[in-house]
Amino acid sequence: xxxxxxxxxxxxxxxxxxxxxxxxxxxxxxxxxxxxxxxxxxxxxxxxxxxxxxxxxxxxxxxxxxxxxxxxxxxxxxxxxxxxxxxxxxxxxxxxxxxxxxxxxxxxxxxxxxxxxxxxxxxxxxxxxxxxxxxxxxxxxxxxxxxxxxxxxxxxxxxxxxxxxxxxxxxxxxxxxxxxxxxxxxxxxxxxxxxxxxxxxxxxxxxxxxxxxxxxxxxxxxxxxxxxxxxxxxxxxxxxxxxxxxxxxxxxxxxxxxxxxxxxxxxxxxxxxxxxxxxxxxxxxxxxxxxxxxxxxxxxxxxxxxxxxxxxxxxxxxxxxxxxxxxxxxxxxxxxxxxxxxxxxxx
Amino acid sequence: xxxxxxxxxxxxxxxxxxxxxxxxxxxxxxxxxxxxxxxxxxxxxxxxxxxxxxxxxxxxxxxxxxxxxxxxxxxxxxxxxxxxxxxxxxxxxxxxxxxxxxxxxxxxxxxxxxxxxxxxxxxxxxxxxxxxxxxxxxxxxxxxxxxxxxxxxxxxxxxxxxxxxxxxxxxxxxxxxxxxxxxxxxxxxxxxxxxxxxxxxxxxxxxxxxxxxxxxxxxxxxxxxxxxxxxxxxxxxxxxxxxxxxxxxxxxxxxxxxxxxxxxxxxxxxxxxxxxxxxxxxxxxxxxxxxxxxxxxxxxxxxxxxxxxxxxxxxxxxxxxxxxxxxxxxxxxxxxxxxxxxxxxxxxxxxxxxxxxxxxxxxxxxxxxxxxxxxxxxxxxxxxxxxxxxxxxxxxxxxxxxxxxxxxxxxxxxxxxxxxxxxxxxxxxxxxxxxxxxxxxxxxxxxxxxxxxxxxxxxxxxxxxxxxxxxxxxxxxxxxxxxxxxxxxxxxxxxxxxxxxxxxxxxxxxxxxxxxxxxxxxxxxxxxxxxxxxxxxxxxxxxxxxxxxxxxxxxxxxxxxxxxxxxxx
Numbered sequence: 046x047x048x049x050x051x052x053x054x055x056x057x058x059x060x061x062x063x064x065x066x067x068x069x070x071x072x073x074x075x076x077x078x079x080x081x082x083x084x085x086x087x088x089x090x091x092x093x094x095x096x097x098x099x100x101x102x103x104x105x106x107x108x109x110x111x112x113x114x115x116x117x118x119x120x121x122x123x124x125x126x127x128x129x130x131x132x133x134x135x136x137x138x139x140x141x142x143x144x145x146x147x148x149x150x151x152x153x154x155x156x157x158x159x160x161x162x163x164x165x166x167x168x169x170x171x172x173x174x175x176x177x178x179x180x181x182x183x184x185x186x187x188x189x190x191x192x193x194x195x196x197x198x199x200x201x202x203x204x205x206x207x208x209x210x211x212x213x214x215x216x217x218x219x220x221x222x223x224x225x226x227x228x229x230x231x232x233x234x235x236x237x238x239x240x241x242x243x244x245x246x247x248x249x250x251x252x253x254x255x256x257x258x259x260x261x262x263x264x265x266x267x268x269x270x271x272x273x274x275x276x277x278x279x280x281x282x283x284x285x286x287x288x289x290x291x292x293x294x295x296x297x298x299x300x301x302x303x304x305x306x307x308x309x310x311x312x313x314x315x316x317x318x319x320x321x322x323x324x325x326x327x328x329x330x331x332x333x334x335x336x337x338x339x340x341x342x343x344x345x346x347x348x349x350x351x352x353x354x355x356x357x358x359x360x361x362x363x364x365x366x367x368x369x370x371x372x373x374x375x376x377x378x379x380x381x382x383x384x385x386x387x388x389x390x391x392x
Numbered sequence: 393x394x395x396x397x398x399x400x401x402x403x404x405x406x407x408x409x410x411x412x413x414x415x416x417x418x419x420x421x422x423x424x425x426x427x428x429x430x431x432x433x434x435x436x437x438x439x440x441x442x443x444x445x446x447x448x449x450x451x452x453x454x455x456x457x458x459x460x461x462x463x464x465x466x467x468x469x470x471x472x473x474x475x476x477x478x479x480x481x482x483x484x485x486x487x488x489x490x491x492x493x494x495x496x497x498x499x500x501x502x503x504x505x506x507x508x509x510x511x512x513x514x515x516x517x518x519x520x521x522x523x524x525x526x527x528x529x530x531x532x533x534x535x536x537x538x539x540x541x542x543x544x545x546x547x548x549x550x551x552x553x554x555x556x557x558x559x560x561x562x563x564x565x566x567x568x569x570x571x572x573x574x575x576x577x578x579x580x581x582x583x584x585x586x587x588x589x590x591x592x593x594x595x596x597x598x599x600x601x602x603x604x605x606x607x608x609x610x611x612x613x614x615x616x617x618x619x620x621x622x623x624x625x626x627x628x629x630x631x632x633x634x635x636x637x638x639x640x641x642x643x644x645x646x647x648x649x650x651x652x653x654x655x656x657x658x659x660x661x662x663x664x665x666x667x668x669x670x671x672x673x674x675x676x677x678x679x680x681x682x683x684x685x686x687x688x689x690x691x692x693x694x695x696x697x698x699x700x701x702x703x704x705x706x707x708x709x710x711x712x713x714x715x716x717x718x719x720x721x722x723x724x725x726x727x728x729x730x731x732x733x734x735x736x737x738x739x740x741x742x743x744x745x746x747x748x749x750x751x752x753x754x755x756x757x758x759x760x761x762x763x764x765x766x767x768x769x770x771x772x773x774x775x776x777x778x779x780x781x782x783x784x785x786x787x788x789x790x791x792x793x794x795x796x797x798x799x800x801x802x803x804x805x806x807x808x809x810x811x812x813x814x815x816x817x818x819x820x821x822x823x824x825x826x827x828x829x830x831x832x833x834x835x836x837x838x839x840x841x842x843x844x845x846x847x848x849x850x851x852x853x854x855x856x857x858x859x860x861x862x863x864x865x866x867x868x869x870x871x872x873x874x875x876x877x878x879x880x881x882x883x884x885x886x887x888x889x890x891x892x893x894x895x896x897x898x899x900x901x902x903x904x905x906x907x908x909x910x911x912x913x914x915x916x917x918x919x920x921x922x923x924x925x926x927x928x929x930x931x932x933x934x935x936x937x938x939x940x941x942x943x944x945x946x947x948x949x950x951x952x953x954x955x956x957x958x959x960x961x
Contacts, residue, residue, distance in 0.1 A: 090743040107905030114642035122807040220643030263921040
C-alpha cells in the first residue's frame with residue numbers, strides 16, 4: 046500500500062503546512078515589537094537596527110523594506126487601518142504627502158534643535174524630521190569613456206554634447222521620485238523655459254528613461270551605459286566594489302531629497318515610536334547615517350563617506366519643496382507629452 | 393433516472409423543483425460556495441481598487457472623468473498598441489513552439505523524454521528577473537553577443553524574447569494536458585481508412601487539442617499584456633500598459649489613474665472569456681468510457697525531426713539558465729569575471745538572509761495544497777453540475793479574472809479589501825495566510841483551465857453510469873474522476889508551488905516583517921545593484937523548484953503508475 050500511505054503522508058504534510066501558515070514568529074514576551082516602514086538600502090537595515098536596539102533594550106525593530114514608490118503606495122493603501130508604527134528612512138516628499146492626508150502623529154523629538162532647519166518640517170510640533178539628504182548627480186564610467194575616447198562631463202550643460210548621443214540614462218520622472226526631483230532641479234536652476242529647452246536637447250542623448258532612481262548609476266558602474274543621472278549612493282557603493290565609475294557634481298548645482306522619520310497616527314506603540322524618533326536625531330544616529338550619505342541632518346556631523354565628491358553639500362540647490370509638490374502633476378504631464386510618448390527604441 | 397434513486401428527503405425536494413436530485417443540489421450548493429470564495433479572494437479585492445477609477449484622489453465620486461482624462465492622452469494609445477503588438481508577437485511565437493514541443497512529448501518516441509519535459513519547465517521555475525539578467529549579460533551593451541540583434545536589447549526585442557522564454561512553460565503545460573489524453577481508436581480508424589498522416593493530424597489531432605490551443609493562446613496573450621516585471625527591467629523606452637500602471641501607482645501614487653489603466657487591461661480578459669465560452673460549446677469529450685489510450689509508436693523520421701526540434705528549444709532555455717548560473721558565480725560584471733561563491737551568502741545582501749527562502753518554501757507548499765484542492769474541486773463542480781448556467785458563468789468569469797489583472801493591482805486591492813477595519817477577515821492581513829490566499833487567487837486561471845481541460849476529456853457517461861448504479865456523485869469524483877485526473881492535479885500543484893516561489897508583483901505589497909519572500913528579496917537585492925547575488929538567489933529558487941519537480945516525476949512514474957494502469961491496453 047505504498048500508494049495510499051504516500052497519499053496519506055502527503056496529505057499530512059499538507060495539513061502541517063496549512064497549520065503553520067498564519068502563525069508568525071512567537072511573540073517576544075517583554076520586548077515591544079515596533080513595525081518600521083522604510084526605503085533605506087538593504088545593507089543599512091542591520092546596522093541601524095542593532096545600533097538602535099543597543100540603546101533601547103526593550104524595543105525590537107521589525108522592518109518592512111521596499112523601494113520608495115512601493116512603500117509609499119503601501120502606506121497610503123493601508124491608511125484606513127495603519128500597520129506601521131514609524132517611518133524611518135523614506136523620502137520627505139512622500140512623508141509630506143502623508144501629512145496632507147492626515148496620516149501622521151506630529152511629534153518634536155527630544156534633541157531636534159540640533160538638526161539643521163532645512164531638515165525639519167517647520168511645523169510645531171514637527172510632522173517629520175530629516176536624517177540625511179541624497180543627491181541626484183552624474184555617474185560617469187571612466188573605463189567606457191576611455192574606450193570610446195569620451196571626456197567626463199563637468200556640468201549639466203555638458204550632457205547635451207553630441208558625443209554622448211544615446212549613452213545617457215536617467216530615471217523616468219513619471220515612475221521615480223528621483224527622476225522628478227532631477228527634472229524639478231533643472232527647471233529651478235535654469236527657469237522653466239530654458240529648462241524644457243535643455244531637456245529637449247538632452248532627449249537626443251538619452252538612451253533610456255528607467256523606472257528606478259538607483260538603476261542609472263548602477264548601469265553606469267557596470268558599463269551598460271556611459272553616463273547615469275540619478276541617485277548618488279549606489280554609484281558610490283558600486284565604486285567601492287571596484288567599478289570604474291566617478292561621481293560628478295555638476296557645477297550648476299544639483300537636486301536632492303531628504304529622508305526622514307515620522308510617526309504614524311494611531312500607532313499602538315506610541316511610546317516606543319517616540320523613542321525611535323528621539324534616537325533618530327541623536328549625534329550617534331547621524332554618525333551612522335554619515336557612513337553612507339554625503340549630507341546628514343545633525344549640525345556638526347561631517348559626512349564624508351567613501352568615494353563621494355567632497356563638495357556635494359555646497360552644490361545642493363535651494364529646493365522649493367512646496368513648488369515641487371504643487372507643480373508635480375503639471376510638470377509630469379508636460380514631460381510625458383514631450384518625451385515619453387514618442388520613445389520607440391532607437392536603432 | 394437519477395431522481396428515482398435519490399434518498400427520501402431529496403424526493404421531497406423534487407416536489408418543489410422538478411428534476412433536481414440530491415446530487416444536483418449538493419453540486420449546486422458547491423458551485424455557490426465556490427462563487428463566494430472566488431468573490432472574496434478575487435472579485436471584491438479587485439473591485440476595491442478598480443472602483444477608485446471612478447473617484448478623484450480625495451475619494452470623491454467623479455464618474456468617468458478619469459477615463460476621459462486618460463483616453464485623451466496620446467500616450468495611452470501608444471502604450472495600448474505596444475502592448476498588443478508585443479503580446480501578439482509573443483503569442484505567435486510561443487504557441488506553435490509549445491504545440492510542437494508538447495506534441496513531441498506526448499505523441500512521439502523521444503529519447504530522454506523526461507529530460508525534455510523537465511527542461512521545458514525551467515522558465516517557470518525562475519523569477520522573471522532571471523531572463524532579464526541573463527539577456528543583459530548576453531545581448532546587453534557589454535554582452536557577449538551585443539550587436540547580434542542589430543539594435544539594443546532594451547525595447548521590443550528584449551521584451552519579446554524574455555516573454556517567449558517566460559510564457560513557454562505555461563503554454564506547454566496546457567498543451568501537454570490537451571494532447572496527453574487521446575483515444576487510440578480514432579487513430580486506428582484513420583489508419584484503416586487510409587488517411588494520410590497529415591490528414592489525420594488535421595482531422596483528429598488538431599480538433600482534439602483545439603480547446604487547449606485556444607486556452608494556451610489566451611493565457612500567453614494575457615500574461616504578456618499584464619506582466620510588468622519584464623518590460624520594467626528590459627523594456628527600455630518601450631511603453632506598455634502594464635508599465636503605465638506602475639508609473640501611476642508606484643511612481644505617482646495615483647491609485648485612481650492606476651485603476652483606470654487596470655480596467656483597460658481587463659479588456660483582453662473579457663475577450664478571452666467570451667472566446668472561451670464560444671469554444672467550450674463545441675468541445676466534445678475525447679476520453680470516452682470506452683476509449684483506448686494512445687501509445688506513440690516509433691517512427692524514425694518524425695521522431696528524429698521532433699528530437700532535433702526539442703533539442704534546439706531546450707538548448708535555448710539552458711543557454712539563458714546557464715548564463716544566469718555563471719552570472720551568479722562572478723565577482724563583478726563586466727570588469728572582474730573571476731569566480732566566487734560569496735554571492736550565495738545572502739545574509740550579506742539582505743537583512744533576512746536565508747529566512748526569506750524558508751518563508752517562500754512554506755508559502756509555496758501552502759499555496760500548492762490549498763490552491764490545488766480549491767481549483768480541482770472547483771473546476772469539477774463547475775464542469776459537472778447540470779444546468780445552473782448563470783452561477784457557473786459567474787464562477788467561470790471570476791476564475792478568468794486573475795489572469796487579466798496585473799499583480800500590483802491585485803496586491804493593492806488586497807490591502808484595501810483585507811486591511812479594511814470593518815472586514816471580518818482582516819486578521820489575515822500581514823500573515824503568511826494572506827500571501828497564500830493571494831498567490832492562489834493570482835494563479836487561479838491556469839490551474840482552473842488545466843483542471844477544466846482534463847475534466848472535459850472525461851466522458852460524462854462515467855457520471856451517468858455511476859448515477860444509474862446509485863453511486864453518489866462525490867464517490868464517482870473520489871473513485872473515478874480524481875484518479876483519472878491525478879496527473880493534471882499534480883501538475884496544478886507543481887504549477888502553484890513554482891509560481892509561489894517566483895511571484896513578486898502582488899505579494900510585494902503584502903509581506904510583513906517576518907514573512908518576506910525570497911522572490912521579493914531577489915528584486916530588492918537587484919535594485920541595490922548586487923546583480924550577482926540576485927542571480928544567485930534566483931538560481932536557488934530554480935534549483936528548489938526543479939527538485940520538487942523531480943520528485944513529482946518520480947511520483948508520477950512509480951506511485952501513479954498503478955492508478956494510471958487502466959490507460960494501457
